[in-house]
């Protein structure tokens with residue numbers, strides 16, 4: 636079962652790769668007709684090929700867990716249908732009849748030529764790999780995973796402030812969470828980026844999905860809490876700015892639907 640699933644995902648991955656419609660900004664001239672994991676360079680590339688997989692992303696009309704997926708897809712120039720259901724409540728709670736439509740009763744869900752994939756990190760990583768945003772070196776790829784998992788911990792740490800019901804509670808929680816997360820997370824990330832070869836990326840000297848995830852998390856938390864989380868961390872700020880200035884991501888950020896969450 637696993638083998639046949641693996642095979643079908645491999646062929647899906649090939650189709651997604653070919654689905655890239657517009658070349659990423661610093662694309663090399665490399666052209667690939669078939670998918671081969673060993674051909675993925677740790678850089679972005681262009682296939683120049685026409686769309687041949689239909690990709691549909693199902694989520695609510697918010698940024699949330701779908702936003703890093705959207706950022707990666709836009710970064711790689713992969714065309715997709717951005718299906719946004721109205722937000723039923725905040726936090727989102729689906730009706731049981733809607734839950735039954737999804738394997739784990741939750742979104743985001745992506746369908747690639749009708750084949751479904753769930754869990755936002757798995758989806759983000761899947762597309763990141765297609766776009767050359769996952770390093771080829773297995774250790775560097777795992778470092779990206781480590782930093783993305785860490786970003787999810789940071790996001791979770793800020794949840795109480797996001798959902799605080801009064802402005803004063805929100806402010807107090809922000810200060811407390813900032814105090815607790817600074818030595819454990821922010822200072823460590825700052826050092827990693829500062830000491831990196833580029834001085835503006837988390838892993839290696841190129842943009843990876845770990846940078847994209849980090850930029851999403853800090854932007855999202857800052858918007859939802861109105862608290863300047865990275866004000867005292869210039870290297871984190873520089874790495875996030877590099878993500879937001881990536882031409883395809885910038886175009887997306889400037890044109891994406893304005894949503895409160």
Ligand SMILES: N[C@@H](CCC(=O)N[C@@H](CS)C(=O)NCC(=O)O)C(=O)O
Nearest residue numbers: 699727728729741742743754755756
């Ligand atoms: N681990 C899942 C979590 C997904 C999740 O929490 N989805 C929420 C929206 S952000 C949802 O579908 N909520 C509706 C519900 O649970 O009824 C992932 O990362 O994709």
